[in-house]
Amino acid sequence: MRRLATPLTMTLLAGGAGPATPTTPLEAAGWHHAEWHGLTPARFRPLPEGGVAVEGRGEGSFVWRRVQGPAECLRWRWRVEAGPPPTDLTRASGDDRALAIAIGFAGWPARVSFWQRSQHAIAQAAAGSHPLPRSALLYVWGGTGREPPHFQSPHMAGLGMVRVLRPATTAHGRWFEEQVNLAADWRAAFGADPPPLQELVVGTDADDTRSRTEAQVEGFRFGPCR
Template sequence: MIRSRRRAVLSALPLAVLAALLGGAAEPLPTPPMLAEAGWRMGAWHGMAPARFDPMPPRIRSAAGEAWALLPGVLLRAEPGEGGFVWRRLAGPPGCLAWRWRVDAGPPPTDLTRRGGEDRAISISVGFDGWPPEAGAWARARHAAAQAALGDGQPLPRSMLIYVWGGTGREPAPFFASPWLGGIGQVRVLRPADAPRGVWLEERVDLAAEWRAAFGAEGPPPLIKISIGTDTDDTRSRVHAAVADLRLEPCR
């Protein structure tokens, strides 16, 4: 299968997503100037044509001391079979992450709990600099190999929460283990694939509480990266979607 082949090679790219660390295959891409100016970097899945990502300026303004980080949003466009992601550093304590998103076109419902076929319109992946209890020797060894190849200057996430617009809505709730990430990644479906199209929907998650709920452990560790991605290679779908007004702020 296409997905199996593209995850057969270990990547040295500093991804916010950990698929590249755990048998995944990803490759860096030249980042368009406007996207780079907004602080994002592009990546693509090995063997898959890259999707298009364009920056969106924030539409909100944060009062002094209200938000720790206000990030430019992203427009996502993918033709059938395309996919990829953008990523950026996100350092500091895990407060509340808030954003708006919408999907005008995207894949049909897919089973996100299984390897292969799990296309989704949008995934927002938050990387943490600390291990969850379920991270076994295999996952840690792959992580160590990727980190050694990359060097110490760009540390890689050791655990990850993945928020998805996609899936059937019948996946285990609130979190389930990513089928690709060997105990390091936990997925939460916030909006299934059949959620209303063409309207902005608001989200806000308490990252500290979510990490504890997802991994069943005290913590959480500090943040390290965030990524926004899309995936259409199995269903051959088109994606037209957006994520706007990403902000990390204190939880109240």
Template sequence: MSSIRSSKTVAGLAIILLLVVAGAATVHPDVLTIGAFSSASAQQITPTGWERITFGKIDVETEYNLVRAPDDSTVVLRATSDGGASGLVTRRRIDPNEYPILRWRWRVSNVLEDGNARTKDGDDYAARIYVTFDHDLGIGGRIKRTALKALGYDDIPSRALNYVWANQVDAGQIFPSAYTDWVMMIPVRSGSSDTGRWVTEQRNILEDYRRAFGEDPPAVTGIAIMTDTDNTGGKTTAYYGDIISVQR
């Protein structure tokens, strides 16, 4: 009898172990899908799990639609901007230590000739992806945020990395936004040499945050997409493919 009980105990422990392992795999997959545009319907306007970001003093919004890609049947997100600005955001809490790699693909029709990432008048981009973080502002920061909201900025990240397809600045640099040092600009592509074709990007947000802010990052709170032309008065179209976050 004791041997039977022992065998059952071992079997029971084995089952528990398998359940724990299976549960861990479910909670911590190798890949987190942030923007599953390819599995959406081309008839949708806003992707599931995403919401619009608008700016109080900008009347013209960027138009976002899920469409078939120009060169194949894959569903992608198209952004068309003609002198306006707005964005889309998905609220996701992600540990950058566990998922440091952000990967996406994008395509733009043209860069903005008057775009300049270092000036407010030139702060427009054919395509950009924000990563926002759960940073404690402190009293001074909260006062600053209140002042910015009074000026019409409704959705202001306390810390963010802004990956952009730029013009007039070299790719690979990191520098503060022309509007606030809460947002650090990272041109991952610059100029017109790759316009009109799909380009896949991969960034280590853990390392980029350390370089940008000189400290380890808090949790990611969201990912945002924006194509904007309100400062330069230009016009452009961008396509965004699926966005994923990957473990080391």
């Protein structure tokens, strides 16, 4: 995955703020499409129930929207018709995936270093008026399935924790329902109680394997865990 040189500008959470007046179907649906430096963007379109579909071949980009509220549980459903083969998501090079759902939080981890704050500041300068989250959880459809249950994103200076929910070998053409406990995952990743939610991001990345990607995700619901 080729990205900018600074760790936090290599994440799913970079990009400029969307326009005040919607000009595309994605923006009318509340999503903003953003690109990674040096990558041809994938093609996103809105779906009912606040979802998105993505298509591409060897491409990568992401869409994001603002969210607010406490960290509770997040539910959604997703399916992949085509995606990259298994890649090692713990490495910064070659970590392609069909889909990644990222939740950005407004606060820092319980223990954050001066270096991490500095990397965040550099990324914020690149992002302009779009306030970047200070920590994130990422849930992925991709990878080998042999990654640790939770591991640091190799692109986020220790401010992003990854979970592989569906490895790349998961059956294509089927819907899968997901539920994740954001509060529990944030505590496990960063310690202390989680800060408020800030962003929901959906991304795809297939530039290293030059793979075809076709996937959908919809039905996002934040609420109490049950």
